[in-house]
Amino acid sequence: MAVNGSGDGHKRLPVYDESELTYEHPLYGAMLSVPGLSVGVTSIDAILNWGVMNSLWVFPMATSCCGIELMAAAASRVDLDRMGTIVRATPRQAEVMVIAGTITVKMAPRVKALWDQMPEPKWAIAMGSCAISGDFYRNLYAVVPGIDTVLPVDVYVPGCPPNPEALMHGLLRLKEKVALRRAGKLPPRDDRPDRLQVTKPSVARFLDPARDPAIDEQQVESALHATDTDRSDEPAAGEERASAEPPEPIASSQPSDLEALLRDEFGVAETAPKDGAPVVAVERHVALARRLRGMGYEIFTYVVATHFPEKTGKAPAPERFELAYAVRSVGKGSKVASWRLKLAPGEAAPSLVGVYAGADWQEREQWDLVGVRFAGHPDLRRIMMPENWDGHPLRKDYPADKACPPWR
Amino acid sequence: MEMSARVERAVMTMNEPQVVTVQYQSAVRGNVDPHLSIRHYDPEADMMLLHFGPQHPSTHGVFRMDLHLDGEIVVKATPYVGYLHRAVEKLCEKLSYVQQTPIVDKNDYVAPMTNEQALNMAFEKLLNVEVPRRARWMRTLFAELQRIASHLLALGTFSIDLGGALGGGSTLFIHTFRERELILDLFEEVTGMRFHYNTHTIGGQRHDLPAGFDKKVHAALDIIESRIPEYAKMTVDNAIFKDRTVGVGVLDGKLALELGITGPILRASGVDHDLRRDAPYSAYDELVPRVRVETAGDCYARTRVRFDEVTDSIALCRKAIDGMPEGPINGYKPIRQPTMAKATSGQVYVGIETPRGELGTFVVAGGDTPTSPHRLKIRSPSLHALAAIPYIMPGATVSDAVAILGSLDPIMGEVDR
Helix, strand or coil: CCCCCCCCCCCCCCCCCHHHHCCCCHHHHHHHHCCCCHHHHHHHHHHHHHHHHCCCCEEEEECCHHHHHHHHHHCCCCCHHHHCCCECCCHHHCCEEEEECCCECCCHHHHHHHHHHCCCCCEEEEECHHHHHCHHHCCCCCECCCHHHCCCCCEEECCCCCCHHHHHHHHHHHHHHHHCCECCECCCCCCCCCCCCCCCCCCHHHHCCCCCHHHHHHHHHHHCCCCCCCHHHCCCCCCCCCCCCCCCCCCCCCCHHHHHHHHHCCCCCCECCCCCCEECCHHHHHHHHHHHHHCCCCEEEEEEEEEECCECCCCCECCEEEEEEEEECCCCCCCEEEEEEEECCCCCEECCCCCCCCHHHHHHHHHHHCCCCEECCCCCCCCCCCCCCCCCCCCCCCCCCCCCCCCC | CCEEEEEEEEEECCCCEEEEEEEEEECCCCCCCCCCCHHHCCCCCCEEEEEECCECHHHCCECEEEEEEECCEEEEEEEECCCCCCCHHHHHHHCCHHHCHHHHCCCCCCCHHHHHHHHHHHHHHHHCCCCCHHHHHHHHHHHHHHHHHHHHHHHHHHHHHHHHHHCCCCHHHHHHHHHHHHHHHHHHHHHCCCCCCCCEECCEECCCCCCCHHHHHHHHHHHHHHHHHHHHHHCCCCHHHHHHHCCCCCCCHHHHHHCCCCCHHHHHCCCCCCHHHHCCCCCCCCCCCCCCCCCCCCHHHHHHHHHHHHHHHHHHHHHHHHCCCCCCCECCCCCCCCCCCCCCCCEEEEEEEECCEEEEEEEECCCCCCCCCCEEEEECHHHHHHCCHHHHCCCCEHHHHHHHHHHHCCCHHHHHC
16 A cells, blocks of 8 residues: 655545455456466457557546646647547546546545446546645645545646646556556556655744644654745844835725715714724615615625634734625726624624625625625525535634545 | 516427426516525426536536426526635635735636736735836736637637537637647746746736747737637637527626626626726726627627637737836845735735636735735635526526536636635
8 A cells, every 4th residue: 555645744644445446357367267378368468458558538537727738638739639548528438537636525525436437447647736635735624635545546647737748748657557457457556746845835834823733743844944944035123124014004995975975874983994994884784785786886896704713912802703895886997895894703794695696605605614694695505615514614713724534 | 676587498399389488486686586496396397407517528627507407498507616615715824925826826727827916916905015017017918818818718618518519519629729829838938837827926027028028929929810710710700609609698787797797798798897997907007908898698799708809918918018118027025935025904905807807805914923814815706607607597408508607617716716
């Protein structure tokens, strides 16, 4: 059993046990039991291998960016067709699954199901860093750290994304391996290339207090020698530090009539201290949105929920959620009108779906990821995470590298 | 606002078409209520539930729809996203400001240049950094080149979605990818990468234009321009193409606005809105783009807008490379380590016009460390485009469903993030 890259500080998941997957055909067993027939088996193998290696039909398990390079490889310039490789859209007609892109915990069961539908003998190519190891997403709650924890991988094509030429090289490598197949035994699988040995790890990752210190210890040990902090760029003490001071308050982009509206009609006295956006009372919020829509702010731009955990110490503050809303006016001189809501934990915000239909998915996303309820939303389900997911990942108390067995 | 809408479906019987009328109760304005349960549908109908995706070559990534079919007619479509949710926003909270550019490259992986631009423009606003004129012109040039590449890809994959209509399906795909490679070659010469460039930084650009770059840009644009009549023959002037797209997936302009849809889809529905002209950023105050508007709002109009924008972007790129000013390419001190850009407070939003619409970045400064944000949210245009599916899919056939999805040109990387 191969082991994930040795320099990877992440907790190691067992790579798929390949002994289960040895390709056995009953015909082979019968032929090999007759003395002297093994020579014939070898010849049959050679002929079969010659056929397979020159018509490797690819099933594109393309999830993200690498899928575009897979398309480019199949298109004009590189043209995989000339080596007998054509892309088939169904697993039942393909020999090679090219996993091109990040596999998430929501997608992994689907990949496994599709892999199980492919007929033997079958091969897998992990294309790109995400499929190989999860790349920089590997320590995040949603991403499978390498597709070889789900299914056996024969060839790894590193890169982010690999060039079409690199994919072609990977297919040539696979051809070599197909030629080695003898009497139903698959050739040994390649080892996962270790990217951390050549990549400088992130510094900020170590600053998360919620992280398990054991993981950090491992990572620090393997990483500290690489993060030799060069302080020569930092300005001296007396020198002006361009960015150390808090920046000027950002000029408000509200048009003047909006300010008048908020002051006179909605009676908003408080503004968010940082950027001048008005803080609106929760009960007046839908009326304000309806009013803005009538004023020509017709495009729903965003709703962002932010979790501020409880603060202790010098400036104590209770736990709260802040919702930032923005709508945009149409046409020349397009402007953004934005406002804020402040919510206590557990408090629901009135839904804007009745005013702007575009708020539907955005509010679902904020409910899913931050856990803010929207009262009156017709369909408040999870949108990004699986239905049975536990917790709301973008809360500050949610560990970024939360495990999700069996996929990560 | 209660209103009822009627969706008519034609069921072809052996002898004559029989029109069955279905009554919908709509709680949300628009023709169809996306939240209506399918149980309200005609109980006598021959219903079938078709799972479309998440692995399907026509879904443009990992997108899933549940299509409730009556015969071949879609009566309700429920989209499911999140199969590529990679926790980018959580990751950005962990990383410092200067480390995030290569992360957001992977969101809209067909147009990484504009991703970087949107993110770094938000950080520049947060940190009050002025971008030099040459860097702003370079950003405009890159964004327009990226727009050409992105629309070429959209055109090519759309032709696959339409299938046999265009000479075996993949002919146009082969053609547009050939020309897309020319743009990628230009980017590779500047940044060293075919995509995921990591060339925008806070305050400007990381890589300057190499010597003789203007000649190469003109040469590549000449080739692409010469091929446009050929594309026109295969798509917008092609009778078969028109048969497959005209009147299919009509999206009303009012509904598009309300759904937050921007970009070519909104302009195809008759709304004259383009952030490059309406809220100019980078060098768009000097290089004013022509805004194409179509009124039909169907798949043909959406393709037509993208098709014409390729021509406009070529002209804009020529202007940008010819008038490229001299000067510094970065207005910020050179960043050698991740902790150098700091902001302790502030909340900013910047939205720009990418090939798919308004891509915005909302940043709440003051995270655990001053070098990283407390919250970062990416407002993606494709998320809103997909939200239109429950409204425009009912009434279409299965083959039209594929065409409608292709004409929305969603990129799942930025939908799910």
